[in-house]
Amino acid sequence: MERLSYKTLEKLGFEGYLMPEGTERVLQFGEGNFLRAFVDYFIDLANERTGWGAKVVAVQPIAQGRCEDINRQDGLYTVYLRGLENGGQVIRKRVVSSISRALNPYEDYGALLACAANPDLRYIVSNTTEAGIAFDENSRFDEEPPGSFPAKLTRFLYERYSCFKGEAGRGLVILSCELIDHNGDELKRCVGQYTKLWKLEPEFAEWLDREVIFCSTMVDRIVTGYPRAEAEALNAQNGYEDLLLDTGEVFAIWVIEGPKELEDELPFKKAGLPVIVAEDCTPYKKRKVRMLNGVQTTMVLASYLSGQDIVRKCMEDPAIYSFMERCVYDEIIPVLTEYPKEELEDYAAGLFDRLCNPFIDHSLLAISLNTTSKWKARVLPTVREYQAATGKLPPRLMAGFAAYVMFYRGECLEGNALVAHRGDTEYRICDDMEVLRFFEAHKSDSLAELAGAVCRNAGFWDGDLTEIPGFLELVTEYLQLFEREGVHRVFELLGS
Structure with a gap:
């Protein structure tokens, strides 16, 4: 040829x-x-x-x-x-x-x-x-x-x-x-x-x-x-x-x-x-970062902990799909008040077409890289704005943060990664060394103790997240639910 x-x-x-x-x-x-x-x-x-x-x-x-x-x-x-x-x-x-x-x-x-x-x-x-x-x-x-x-x-x-x-x-x-x-x-x-x-x-x-x-x-x-x-x-x-x-x-x-x-x-x-x-180009970037990247960062670690490995399979799971829809339409779009609602909903429809793409096997672990800085840039601003507008915390975005705490609960540093397990499956957490060393130092904490330490780490978030009313309490509640009923059950409860 x-x-x-x-x-x-x-x-x-x-x-x-x-x-x-x-x-x-x-x-x-x-x-x-x-x-x-x-x-x-x-x-x-x-x-x-x-x-x-x-x-x-x-x-x-x-x-x-x-x-x-x-x-x-x-x-x-x-x-x-x-x-x-x-x-x-x-x-x-x-x-x-x-x-x-x-x-x-x-x-x-x-x-x-x-x-x-x-x-x-x-x-x-x-x-x-x-x-x-x-x-x-x-x-x-x-x-x-x-x-x-x-x-x-x-x-x-x-x-x-x-x-x-x-x-x-x-x-x-x-x-x-x-x-x-x-x-x-x-x-x-x-x-x-x-x-x-x-x-x-x-x-x-x-x-x-x-x-x-x-x-x-x-x-x-x-x-x-x-x-x-x-x-x-x-x-x-x-x-x-x-x-x-x-x-x-x-x-x-x-x-x-x-x-x-x-x-x-x-x-x-x-x-x-x-x-x-x-x-x-800031408005276009903000829309992409808050909506596409924001919902991805929210669902990726929880989906992996629930047993999924690629984005396309997540989108085929009715509970995860519904969770993501409600995350976008009920929690992210309402705070993007500078954009016409119709424009945001059109963008959201295209967003789900992209995530459902049958030709792309997008690895959840690949997307998980550097989630600490990603969550700070992509999700935390929406959480703050939602709380300021409603007096409440957005439940699905908060569940995503709880999954971050659980996912990053590693066991030992090997090279540039922190080793952790999903059941019998070993996975590697990749982030800045400062982040990985912090989580290794807290590897013996209970999930509740770890959540408190993570939320109070102002170096990660440019502030103490426990100062947001109810933040630590809700994260701890979700972690207890993860342990008691499994991560997928949270998708079912929050997607309905």
């Missing part, structure tokens, strides 16, 4: 959309599954629907990556988006042709710097993981390439500035897709630090402020990547071998925080794609 390429598709009589030639308008730091099934997929659709003609140069941000595979396939790869829409299964397959080539700056740094002289280049996209946007004072201007991603970007922007001698209109739009708050602002801050560290001329700093737009963005699509178990069958169906097969869910939204004129400059709206340019 031949490898996917333009020549292979021609031999097969492929009749789908392809764009072999185009203008390299986008430089992309990151060539992994997410960007290829999200940003590059959107660019490909915009090319087809609007005639934008944009090509992406993908840059390998670390020494090991997929550049060689991308170039061997002429930048082509196949994306499968699969999920539920309005209760029905949807499968969308597309050969994406928006990538022109991939660069490995660790082997040919000059090829990356040469892109700075391209007058058609306008956008830089990045997804270098949450740890990618960080200032490392050891990264040097004369390295080939500099160590950190912000250092690489600073060096590239300086090359751009030098090539065009600080000319107006030659600036770039930076679209940061890393999963941290205010990602564009943080990236801009790091670039400023390198400008000072490397003692670059003041005129360059002025050009950055005047000509380069750093956009924070919110990205939302579950991308499951290479379908290892299905790859052979999918390749046989397609008639070609694709080492870059990529899979994800149907749902997607990309919110770009930037000037209004970007909405007209970028062709995504014209193409009918779920890309929004907004002055502030």
Whole structure:
């Protein structure tokens, strides 16, 4: 079987959309599954629907990556988006042709710097993981390439500035897709630090402020990547071998925080794609974090303790499903008063379609990572607002916190994890070492004692949770119920 390429598709009589030639308008730091099934997929659709003609140069941000595979396939790869829409299964397959080539700056740094002289280049996209946007004072201007991603970007922007001698209109739009708050602002801050560290001329700093737009963005699509178990069958169906097969869910939204004129400059709206340019992406992020992430964080540990292992199976359990519905509609939506209720209910309907996706086996233990900080960011604000508005505590969110206490009741530290048991099944709790050491120190506590210690740990929650009226008492009540009747019984009681 031949490898996917333009020549292979021609031999097969492929009749789908392809764009072999185009203008390299986008430089992309990151060539992994997410960007290829999200940003590059959107660019490909915009090319087809609007005639934008944009090509992406993908840059390998670390020494090991997929550049060689991308170039061997002429930048082509196949994306499968699969999920539920309005209760029905949807499968969308597309050969994406928006990538022109991939660069490995660790082997040919000059090829990356040469892109700075391209007058058609306008956008830089990045997804270098949450740890990618960080200032490392050891990264040097004369390295080939500099160590950190912000250092690489600073060096590239300086090359751009030098090539065009600080000319107006030659600036770039930076679209940061890393999963941290205010990602564009943080990236801009790091670039400023390198400008000072490397003692670059003041005129360059002025050009950055005047000509380069750093956009924070919110990205939302579950991308499951290479379908290892299905790859052979999918390749046989397609008639070609694709080492870059990529899979994800149907749902997607990309919110770009930037000037209004970007909405007209970028062709995504014209193409009918779920890309929004907004002055502030905070409302969109808050809705996602409170609703999707909030209900996930609430149900995941309790579901695992009740015997489940993946999200999809949880959604097939009537008690867990009803618990989650009531959590969203009765406890989360009522406190999001700045949004129209109809909009929140529409988002909730889509949320449950996503969680029920029959094509994704999302591990509960994978989602359980770092639940301490997740609960603080995703759930605690809703608990406080619900209590302030009603004078009561939200029962389902509180049951989720009780499950957190029980789940984190470990036995011993092994490496970077705390070992615990669900019956005869061993599982590993992964969180910050400070958190794990705290729970190991309290491993001999009764559940009631542990609950008290957890609630009073102001370092976890930026405050003592026992100061919230009834908080510790309700958590203790649920823990007693878990021990007496089992976790699943709580799902049944609170879902009815």
